[in-house]
Amino acid sequence: MGMTQSQKILARHADLATVAAGDLIEARLDLVLANDITGPPAIEVFRQTGATRVFDPGRVLLTPSHFAPNKDIKSAEHCRLMRDFAAAETLEHYYELGEERAGIEHVIVPELGLAAPGDLIIGADSHTCTDGALAAFATGVGSTDLGCAMATGSTWFRVPDALAVELVGEPAPWITGKDVILELIRLIGVDGALYASLEFQGEGVAALSMTDRLTICNMGIEAGAKNAIMPADQVTLDWLRRHAPARHAASDFVIETADPDARYRRRVRIDLSRLEPVVAWPSLPANGRSISASAAENVAIDQVVIGSCTNGRYADLALAARLLRGRRVARGLRCLVIPGAQSVWNRLLADGLMQDFVAAGCIVSPPTCGPCLGGHMGVLAAGETCVSTTNRNFVGRMGHPESRVWLAGVPVAVASAVTGRLTGPVEAELDPAAFSELRAATSGAGLEGLMPAAKGVH
Amino acid sequence: MPRAHVYGDHVDTDVIIPARYLNTAAPAELARHCMEDIDAAFIDRVRPGDIVFAGENFGCGSSREHAPVALRASGVAAVVAASFARIFYRNALNVGLAILECPEAVGRVSPGDEVEVVPASGRIANLTTGESWIAKAFPAFIQGIIEQGGLVPYTQAKLATPDREAGHV
Ligand code: SF4
Numbered sequence: 001m002g003m004t005q006s007q008k009i010l011a012r013h014a015d016l017a018t019v020a021a022g023d024l025i026e027a028r029l030d031l032v033l034a035n036d037i038t039g040p041p042a043i044e045v046f047r048q049t050g051a052t053r054v055f056d057p058g059r060v061l062l063t064p065s066h067f068a069p070n071k072d073i074k075s076a077e078h079c080r081l082m083r084d085f086a087a088a089e090t091l092e093h094y095y096e097l098g099e100e101r102a103g104i105e106h107v108i109v110p111e112l113g114l115a116a117p118g119d120l121i122i123g124a125d126s127h128t129c130t131d132g133a134l135a136a137f138a139t140g141v142g143s144t145d146l147g148c149a150m151a152t153g154s155t156w157f158r159v160p161d162a163l164a165v166e167l168v169g170e171p172a173p174w175i176t177g178k179d180v181i182l183e184l185i186r187l188i189g190v191d192g193a194l195y196a197s198l199e200f201q202g203e204g205v206a207a208l209s210m211t212d213r214l215t216i217c218n219m220g221i222e223a224g225a226k227n228a229i230m231p232a233d234q235v236t237l238d239w240l241r242r243h244a245p246a247r248h249a250a251s252d253f254v255i256e257t258a259d260p261d262a263r264y265r266r267r268v269r270i271d272l273s274r275l276e277p278v279v280a281w282p283s284l285p286a287n288g289r290s291i292s293a294s295a296a297e298n299v300a301i302d303q304v305v306i307g308s309c310t311n312g313r314y315a316d317l318a319l320a321a322r323l324l325r326g327r328r329v330a331r332g333l334r335c336l337v338i339p340g341a342q343s344v345w346n347r348l349l350a351d352g353l354m355q356d357f358v359a360a361g362c363i364v365s366p367p368t369c370g371p372c373l374g375g376h377m378g379v380l381a382a383g384e385t386c387v388s389t390t391n392r393n394f395v396g397r398m399g400h401p402e403s404r405v406w407l408a409g410v411p412v413a414v415a416s417a418v419t420g421r422l423t424g425p426v427e428a429e430l431d432p433a434a435f436s437e438l439r440a441a442t443s444g445a446g447l448e449g450l451m452p453a454a455k456g457v458h
Numbered sequence: 459m460p461r462a463h464v465y466g467d468h469v470d471t472d473v474i475i476p477a478r479y480l481n482t483a484a485p486a487e488l489a490r491h492c493m494e495d496i497d498a499a500f501i502d503r504v505r506p507g508d509i510v511f512a513g514e515n516f517g518c519g520s521s522r523e524h525a526p527v528a529l530r531a532s533g534v535a536a537v538v539a540a541s542f543a544r545i546f547y548r549n550a551l552n553v554g555l556a557i558l559e560c561p562e563a564v565g566r567v568s569p570g571d572e573v574e575v576v577p578a579s580g581r582i583a584n585l586t587t588g589e590s591w592i593a594k595a596f597p598a599f600i601q602g603i604i605e606q607g608g609l610v611p612y613t614q615a616k617l618a619t620p621d622r623e624a625g626h627v
Pocket of ligand 1: 065066104105106125127308309310368369372373390391
């Protein structure tokens with residue numbers, strides 16, 4: 001029987017000609033990563049294994065992002081533990097706050113060119129599935145799994161079956177990757193892809209920028225998926241050329257495609273041309289409703305968050321800045337802008353876009369996960385409401401258990417920020433020309449080439 | 459006698475242990491806030507050996523291992539659910555929290571029922587109603603990891619035989 005795209009990547013990393021759903025395999029890993037919450041317990045596990053060195057100091061990435069800059073003494077201890085470990089193990093990919101390469105793991109891994117087609121990646125963070133946008137198999141694990149993998153460079157997998165998601169049509173006005181994934185989760189539910197791969201296919205993929213693809217794969221876990229994966233095409237290759245020039249030049253990656261007779265648990269079709277911006281209502285990412293139905297409910301908003309590993313990339317924030325140009329954040333509302341990486345922050349400043357945020361009355365934070373997980377820098381009080389471009393709106397996720405979060409893409413977040421209500425971009429009279437310009441500029445590698453690739457890896 | 463604590467579908471890791479408490483990894487401290495956002499009285503009610511029953515997709519959301527650690531440290535001896543989110547499943551095995559997949563038991567156990575669970579055999583009994591079930595068995599490889607005492611001993615053995623790093627297990 002044929003294999004899915006994901007199964008082929010697993011088979012190759014396990015030195016097997018074929019694998020089938022349900023097989024248990026041991027596979028080699030190309031990259032392992034953790035953050036300041038999951039890293040410290042992983043380091044402790046690593047020590048318990050008796051290993052004397054990490055398997056490869058170029059393939060272990062640790063990043064302080066969740067409670068960094070340190071929100072309290074305990075967080076400071078965690079960050080220091082990780083920093084000391086990174087120094088002792090001479091990890092190539094540990095970047096201190098403020099360095100251009102520092103940031104949230106799922107923003108910097110693609111930026112640094114550390115994910116490429118055919119790679120097998122695990123991270124002690126559930127949103128590691130983001131890297132599937134580069135046609136890699138990437139999945140989240142816990143700290144024990146990660147600590148053991150840091151020692152051995154391998155881990156066990158149960159080979160997943162898959163759902164095929166066929167994307168067709170050109171995206172309708174105001175549609176971004178966020179709407180595509182919120183629509184998918186609305187259709188299949190928060191366990192619609194439990195234990196399975198989400199494999200995106202179809203001619204509609206070509207119209208999606210890498211930023212859109214990263215947003216879509218980021219939230220695969222919100223449908224329970226083990227991994228989410230895009231096909232590799234010209235957009236992927238352009239990205240690699242800019243972010244991983246050495247690997248691109250050496251063709252040091254493997255593009256896998258699903259066999260024609262691969263079997264899928266389920267097939268779902270989404271017509272991008274018929275989508276309307278989608279908003280996920282509290283308190284599940286699957287509670288998607290169209291923006292027009294949502295706006296009719298007249299929900300007053302206290303806070304808007306634009307950032308995170310879902311929508312904190314340069315193209316996301318450039319779009320937000322352009323839409324905010326000449327507009328003001330509604331009175332009484334707080335609009336937090338949180339670049340996902342220092343490179344994003346720096347480029348917003350260099351391009352003059354930071355000025356648009358400041359002039360509109362936004363608060364621009366240093367790169368951090370911050371309020372996304374209710375950590376710091378924008379935690380909600382009881383009864384407060386927030387429109388957020390992050391990926392989870394669970395009870396208590398952003399603060400008090402009686403606060404409420406609506407998940408949306410950048411256009412709806414900006415529209416809500418300027419009107420003070422849950423609103424769409426049309427009603428808020430955001431500039432459609434700015435949206436189209438940005439979309440044109442971000443297709444292919446366009447605006448997205450941010451940083452020179454990391455040296456010395458692969 | 460162990461008692462049942464019963465929840466619905468999609469109990470996520472943010473309610474099992476809210477992220478605002480993740481500036482520590484100390485089990486006893488995590489236990490103090492276990493289930494706080496879904497059931498504030500849980501931590502006062504739970505007794506050592508108690509069992510959590512839930513519906514589909516238990517443990518969905520973040521990869522935080524702190525979730526099974528908090529449950530175990532709060533005294534919970536096992537979680538019985540219709541299904542588990544996959545990262546939680548791995549994490550529970552790795553930290554030694556017994557998990558049993560048994561859709562049949564869902565809806566047949568009420569809060570406070572006296573229950574008995576034997577993880578090794580998969581036997582689940584509701585002593586209050588007299589019903590009992592057998593949970594889905596683990597694949598042999600995973601049963602092996604459990605018997606070895608978790609992933610760390612498994613990895614120690616793997617490090618001792620470095621040539622064996624890929625293939626079927
Ligand atoms: S931004 Fe939010 S979802 Fe992303 S890694 Fe940070 S806490 Fe997790």
